[in-house]
Structures are given as structure tokens and as C-alpha cells.
Amino acid sequence: ADVKKIAVIAGDGIGPEVVAEAEKILKRTEEVFGLSFETEHALFGGIAIDKKGTPLPQETLAVCQSADAVLLGAVGGPQWDNNPKELRPETGLLGIRKELGLFSNLRPAVVFDCLKDASTLKPEVLEGTDLIVVRELTGGIYFGEKYRRESAQGEEAVDTCAYNVTEVERIVRQSFEIAQKRRKKLASVDKANVLETSRLWREVVNRVAVDYPDVELEHVLVDNCAMQLLRRPSSFDVIVTENMFGDILSDEAAMLTGSIGMLSSASLGEGSFGLYEPVHGSAPDIAGQGLANPIATILSVALMFRLTFGYEKAADAIEKAVAEVLDAGHRTADIAVDKSQAISTTQMGDLIAAAI
Amino acid sequence: ADVKKIAVIAGDGIGPEVVAEAEKILKRTEEVFGLSFETEHALFGGIAIDKKGTPLPQETLAVCQSADAVLLGAVGGPQWDNNPKELRPETGLLGIRKELGLFSNLRPAVVFDCLKDASTLKPEVLEGTDLIVVRELTGGIYFGEKYRRESAQGEEAVDTCAYNVTEVERIVRQSFEIAQKRRKKLASVDKANVLETSRLWREVVNRVAVDYPDVELEHVLVDNCAMQLLRRPSSFDVIVTENMFGDILSDEAAMLTGSIGMLSSASLGEGSFGLYEPVHGSAPDIAGQGLANPIATILSVALMFRLTFGYEKAADAIEKAVAEVLDAGHRTADIAVDKSQAISTTQMGDLIAAAI
Numbered sequence: 247a248d249v250k251k252i253a254v255i256a257g258d259g260i261g262p263e264v265v266a267e268a269e270k271i272l273k274r275t276e277e278v279f280g281l282s283f284e285t286e287h288a289l290f291g292g293i294a295i296d297k298k299g300t301p302l303p304q305e306t307l308a309v310c311q312s313a314d315a316v317l318l319g320a321v322g323g324p325q326w327d328n329n330p331k332e333l334r335p336e337t338g339l340l341g342i343r344k345e346l347g348l349f350s351n352l353r354p355a356v357v358f359d360c361l362k363d364a365s366t367l368k369p370e371v372l373e374g375t376d377l378i379v380v381r382e383l384t385g386g387i388y389f390g391e392k393y394r395r396e397s398a399q400g401e402e403a404v405d406t407c408a409y410n411v412t413e414v415e416r417i418v419r420q421s422f423e424i425a426q427k428r429r430k431k432l433a434s435v436d437k438a439n440v441l442e443t444s445r446l447w448r449e450v451v452n453r454v455a456v457d458y459p460d461v462e463l464e465h466v467l468v469d470n471c472a473m474q475l476l477r478r479p480s481s482f483d484v485i486v487t488e489n490m491f492g493d494i495l496s497d498e499a500a501m502l503t504g505s506i507g508m509l510s511s512a513s514l515g516e517g518s519f520g521l522y523e524p525v526h527g528s529a530p531d532i533a534g535q536g537l538a539n540p541i542a543t544i545l546s547v548a549l550m551f552r553l554t555f556g557y558e559k560a561a562d563a564i565e566k567a568v569a570e571v572l573d574a575g576h577r578t579a580d581i582a583v584d585k586s587q588a589i590s591t592t593q594m595g596d597l598i599a600a601a602i
Numbered sequence: 603a604d605v606k607k608i609a610v611i612a613g614d615g616i617g618p619e620v621v622a623e624a625e626k627i628l629k630r631t632e633e634v635f636g637l638s639f640e641t642e643h644a645l646f647g648g649i650a651i652d653k654k655g656t657p658l659p660q661e662t663l664a665v666c667q668s669a670d671a672v673l674l675g676a677v678g679g680p681q682w683d684n685n686p687k688e689l690r691p692e693t694g695l696l697g698i699r700k701e702l703g704l705f706s707n708l709r710p711a712v713v714f715d716c717l718k719d720a721s722t723l724k725p726e727v728l729e730g731t732d733l734i735v736v737r738e739l740t741g742g743i744y745f746g747e748k749y750r751r752e753s754a755q756g757e758e759a760v761d762t763c764a765y766n767v768t769e770v771e772r773i774v775r776q777s778f779e780i781a782q783k784r785r786k787k788l789a790s791v792d793k794a795n796v797l798e799t800s801r802l803w804r805e806v807v808n809r810v811a812v813d814y815p816d817v818e819l820e821h822v823l824v825d826n827c828a829m830q831l832l833r834r835p836s837s838f839d840v841i842v843t844e845n846m847f848g849d850i851l852s853d854e855a856a857m858l859t860g861s862i863g864m865l866s867s868a869s870l871g872e873g874s875f876g877l878y879e880p881v882h883g884s885a886p887d888i889a890g891q892g893l894a895n896p897i898a899t900i901l902s903v904a905l906m907f908r909l910t911f912g913y914e915k916a917a918d919a920i921e922k923a924v925a926e927v928l929d930a931g932h933r934t935a936d937i938a939v940d941k942s943q944a945i946s947t948t949q950m951g952d953l954i955a956a957a958i
């Protein structure tokens with residue numbers, strides 16, 4: 247089979263532990279499905295700051311650029327939180343998104359059966375919730391000009407939010423296409439009653455919509471969306487929005503499922519290249535203890551198979567294996583009702599691998 | 603007694619109906635507490651567009667400026683949604699905030715006993731939730747320079763977000779002072795890992811905090827706050843944040859209480875002047891039918907009494923009257939379990955007035 251190159255970035259905190267289990271799954275799918283992967287590890291985030299003096303070393307970028315996909319654990323931790331900007335893990339995160347052209351972040355927010363009681367929402371409200379937030383990832387206020395200046399009212403800070411037609415159009419088209427393969431509903435979120443970037447956004451959405459007449463489109467103001475996610479989460483299918491709104495709404499959506507520890511994400515650019523990572527963070531408090539749940543990272547591999555490699559069967563097999571192991575009652579500490587029965591990170595990885 | 607001048611802006615949709623009931627309450631407190639009010643009505647929002655060709659006529663501004671406080675119903679409706687910017691109700695809203703210097707928007711998010719089942723959150727999660735969002739209202743991306751320009755990637759739209767030290771400091775001080783009178787906890791929400799305005803914000807918060815050592819301060823990133831509001835709403839006391847984040851988070855917070863139809867708000871400037879309004883909108887679908895719930899507007903009067911006039915006793919009496927009427931089982935349609943038993947807008951107003 248043709249060999250796929252995967253850049254593996256373990257990162258900080260529980261990152262190395264969960265990524266190790268995801269690599270087990272890669273190996274297992276090689277055996278079972280005759281696939282072939284070449285993995286290359288690279289330093290990124292806090293560990294790269296410590297070892298290389300920068301969160302995103304040039305070598306790491308080169309490893310990613312020569313790969314077909316990137317698997318990322320998690321980055322960050324309190325020890326780097328007060329560093330100057332260039333020496334902070336999140337600067338690496340913003341850098342890798344921009345350098346790799348990952349303009350689209352896909353965050354499926356689904357409810358796992360075994361976790362539906364973990365949500366703070368009532369089960370009947372959550373029932374049927376299965377949505378995906380598509381967040382623009384390389385534009386907007388995240389990447390606009392930032393500076394300080396003196397004003398008559400004391401020092402002033404400025405951030406600039408800019409979007410051009412090309413940036414909006416590519417993510418909007420992608421979202422319509424994702425919606426076409428799902429329940430054919432797209433909610434475009436903006437603040438068109440206040441922001442010029444939102445008015446441009448809405449114009450582009452309306453123009454592009456003409457090419458997708460089978461998709462039902464609604465425009466939702468961002469404040470209203472924050473409410474509707476709480477009121478009628480199951481009514482959403484695909485939500486597309488700009489970078490800052492997407493940061494907020496995708497976290498709100500993930501949290502309301504109660505399944506945030508199990509959710510995976512994909513960051514995509516042009517073509518099939520993508521970066522895949524669990525939604526949960528680096529959880530420094532439980533790092534190195536074998537307590538982390540590797541499922542979100544393992545499901546990120548399934549997402550990679552589906553979106554970057556087109557390995558549908560293997561992706562299905564991973565997801566089925568996860569469901570089977572959960573159905574059999576196996577739980578890591580974070581999702582165990584009886585913590586004394588919890589299995590470790592590696593045990594969970596082994597069980598899922600064996601179930602494939 | 604000294605006569606207080608109140609500018610009354612009924613606005614659109616159910617605005618006139620709910621404001622009429624709030625005026626009954628003003629009258630009633632004049633009788634019972636020997637207070638004295640002079641009310642002057644002014645056109646604003648959609649109705650002002652229709653009658654005067656602008657959402658915020660100069661006369662209206664003058665009426666507000668010569669008043670001690672403003673009582674606002676609600677503005678907006680579908681018939682003005684596609685108007686050009688200068689002829690839209692929300693342009694009036696942004697204008698009145700800026701012109702009256704209302705830099706601070708206070709949104710208490712409390713759970714009404716009779717509505718605790720209306721929330722989509724589990725009752726045990728909601729238990730004890732009583733928070734207030736303080737939103738900066740005249741700065742940030744709402745009021746920064748906005749424009750379009752040509753770029754190599756097609757037309758580009760730009761919004762500018764700016765904050766200076768003075769703007770941040772006044773709202774932060776106010777928030778610390780509010781927290782001192784409550785449970786002494788302040789959460790300052792920003793995106794300091796990405797935005798320069800947030801870094802300035804956080805610097806100012808940390809500097810001002812030194813003057814309020816009895817208040818427990820936490821910095822929360824906006825995406826995390828959107829999650830924590832869902833996970834542990836009762837742990838928040840006062841939340842202070844910039845304009846755009848406040849727009850989103852205050853709506854999320856209001857919705858999760860399940861009591862959004864009953865919540866009041868205050869917009870304050872320097873001194874005691876304030877604009878008071880219900881959080882709910884103009885609800886054009888039920889306008890003119892006597893179905894609207896006047897309680898949020900009536901409670902906005904109580905807030906006005908407390909924050910602008912210092913009429914603590916009368917404010918208490920209004921809130922007590924509302925509680926009594928609800929405890930006696932009276933409900934407008936929006937909060938009635940058995941809709942056939944629902945009372946009308948005016949009946950609710952009469953009952954509350956009589957209970958004072």
C-alpha cells in the first residue's frame with residue numbers, strides 16, 4: 247500500500263500518553279487493513295520552548311510540511327503561562343495554523359451514550375444533539391494588526407479584525423459541502439447588526455448559498471446563537487462562523503454535550519492535508535499518571551482516516567471498536583462512575599486496539 | 603418630595619404594553635411611598651424610524667439628557683431588519699449608549715423559583731445561581747473604525763477593537779465595587795492569550811485589584827468562561843468583560859437561568875444616571891395581544907429605584923410584590939404551565955401594583 251506520512255506531535259501534559267495510544271491504533275490498522283504509516287515525532291509547545299527555545303521550531307514545521315497529516319496531543323501548562331508572548335505554547339498553536347494554512351477547524355459536538363448524564367443539560371434537551379462547528383482559523387481578530395499607542399485617555403491597545411472575500415468564501419463553501427453530507431442544515435453565525443466583517447461574511451454566505459439550494463440556511467446572530475445552543479442544541483446541524491466567535495461557540499457546544507473529554511477535532515487547509523487533535527487540553531494535573539482518557543485522540547485518528555486519507559472502512563472500525571469497549575463497560579477514571587473500577591490510559595488503548 | 607424625571611421610551615413590539623404596566627408601578631409607589639415622578643415619553647427605534655426618519659431623533663436624546671433616568675421597553679422588528687444601517691433600530695441603540703455615556707451594562711442572571719424548571723440545565727446544577735454580568739458598553743469593536751477596502755484576495759472588511767486605560771479602569775472599578783456588596787468574587791473575562799486589548803484589560807484589572815483586597819479575583823479566558831457558565835454557573839458572582847464578549851456571555855448566562863423573560867438590566871454612566879430595560883426583546887409575534895409578561899420591565903423599575911434614586915424601600919416593595927403575585931400562582935402565558943389559566947399583561951400589572 248502507499249505509505250502515508252504522519253507527523254506526530256505529543257506536546258505537553260497528558261499529550262504524550264494519549265498520543266502513544268493513538269499510535270497503537272495506527273499500528274493495529276496497518277495489520278488489520280494492510281495500511282502503511284510512517285510516523286515522525288516532532289517537538290511543539292511547552293516542551294519545544296524548554297528544549298529548543300521556541301514553541302514552534304523550524305524542524306517541527308518542516309516535519310509537518312512534509313507529512314500527509316499531523317496528529318497532535320495537547321500543548322500548554324502553567325509553567326509557561328507567564329512567559330513573554332514568543333515563548334508561550336499558544337503562540338506556537340497560532341503559528342502552526344497560519345504556516346500550514348489550516349483555515350478551517352471542524353469540531354463535532356456529539357453526545358456519547360455512556361456520558362449523556364455527564365452533561366449539565368437535561369437529557370431530553372440534549373436528545374439527538376449531533377452538530378459540528380466549523381470555525382475559520384487563520385483570519386479575523388486573531389491575526390490582524392495589534393499594537394499599543396498613547397491616547398488622551400491613557401495607553402490604548404488595538405486589535406484589528408479583517409476578513410476578505412476569499413477567506414470567507416472557502417470556509418463557507420466547505421461548510422455547505424459538509425452540510426450536504428449531513429442533515430443539510432447550515433447556520434451561519436455573525437454579528438451583522440454591528441460588525442462590517444460580519445456584513446461582508448453574510449453577503450458572501452448569501453451569494454455562495456445559491457450553489458447549494460438543497461441546504462437550508464439560517465443566519466444567526468452570535469449572541470442569539472449562544473442562547474439557542476442552550477435552548478435547542480439538537481436543532482443545529484452545521485454551524486459556520488469566524489475565528490473568535492468560533493472559539494467561544496465551539497467550546498460552549500462541546501461542553502453542553504457533556505462529552506468534552508471524548509471529542510476530536512480536525513483543522514484543514516486546501517487539499518487533503520489536516521491536523522487532528524483531541525478537544526481536551528493538556529490536563530497537567532493528571533499528566534504522567536496513566537489516568538488520561540485516550541479516546542478523543544484515538545477518534546482523532548478516525549477523523550484523519552476519513553477526512554485526509556479516505557480510509558472509510560478503517561475509520562468505521564476504530565469508531566466501532568471504541569463503542570464496543572465502552573459498551574462492555576470499560577472506563578478510564580474521567581468517565582467512570584465507580585472510580586475504583588477505572589482502567590488506565592494504556593489499558594484503554596490496548597482494549598480498543600484489540601477490538602479492531 | 604423632590605420630583606424625579608423619567609424619560610419613558612416604549613419602543614416597538616411589546617414595548618408599549620410592558621412599559622404601560624411599569625408606569626402603573628411608578629404611580630403606585632408615588633401613592634404608597636410619597637415619591638414623585640415626572641415622565642416624558644419619547645420615540646425611539648423602529649417607531650422613530652417610521653415617524654421621524656431616524657431611530658434616535660434629537661428630541662429623544664434631549665428628553666433623555668434632561669431626565670434622571672430612562673425606562674426603555676424594547677426596540678426592533680422584522681420590518682426594519684433589511685433597512686440600511688442608519689435606518690435600523692440597533693443603530694439607535696448603539697447611538698443612545700454612546701450619546702448618554704452609558705459605559706456599563708449590568709445584567710443580573712437569577713433563577714426565579716417558579717421558573718427553575720424552565721431552564722434546560724439540570725436543577726441541581728442551577729441551584730444557587732445568582733450572578734451578574736457587567737459588560738463594557740461604549741468601547742471595543744462595537745465602536746471602532748469600520749471600513750471596506752480592496753485586497754488582492756477580493757474585497758476586505760475591517761473592524762477595529764480599541765480600549766484605553768480610562769475605559770477599562772472605570773468599568774473594572776465599578777465591578778469590584780459591585781462585588782464588594784455581593785459575595786466578593788469577581789471574574790474578569792478576556793482573551794489575553796491572543797488579543798492586545800485583552801492584555802491591556804488584564805493589566806488594568808490587576809492594578810485596580812490592589813485597591814480591593816477583600817474581593818477574590820479570577821481571570822477567565824472567554825472560551826473557558828462560555829464552558830464554565832454551563833458547568834458551574836452558581837460559582838460565579840460578578841463577571842466583568844468587554845463589549846463583544848459581554849454581549850455573548852450575558853445572553854448565555856441569561857438563557858441558562860431559564861428566567862430570561864423575567865430579567866431586568868441597567869446601563870449606567872458616570873454619576874447616578876441610568877437606562878433601565880428588560881432583557882427580553884420586542885417579541886413582535888405577540889405584540890398588541892395582551893400576552894406579554896410585564897415583570898422584567900417592572901423589575902427594571904426596581905433596579906432604577908435602587909441604582910439611580912436610592913429608593914431602597916420602594917425597590918424592595920416592588921420585588922416583594924412580584925414575588926407575592928407569583929407565589930399566589932398568577933402567571934402570564936409565557937410562564938404559565940396551564941396556558942388556559944394565564945392572565946393578561948394588564949392583569950399582571952394590576953396585581954403587582956395592588957400588592958405594593
Ligand SMILES: CC(C)[C@H](C(=O)O)[C@@H](O)C(=O)O
Binds near residue numbers: 493
Ligand atoms: C490557546 C488558544 C490560542 C486557542 C484559540 O483561541 O484558538 C484555543 O482556545 C483553541 O481553541 O484552540
Ligand SMILES: CC(C)[C@H](C(=O)O)[C@@H](O)C(=O)O
Binds near residue numbers: 439440469695696
Ligand atoms: C441589537 C444589538 C446591537 C445589541 C448589542 O449587540 O449590543 C443587543 O444584542 C444587546 O445586547 O443589547
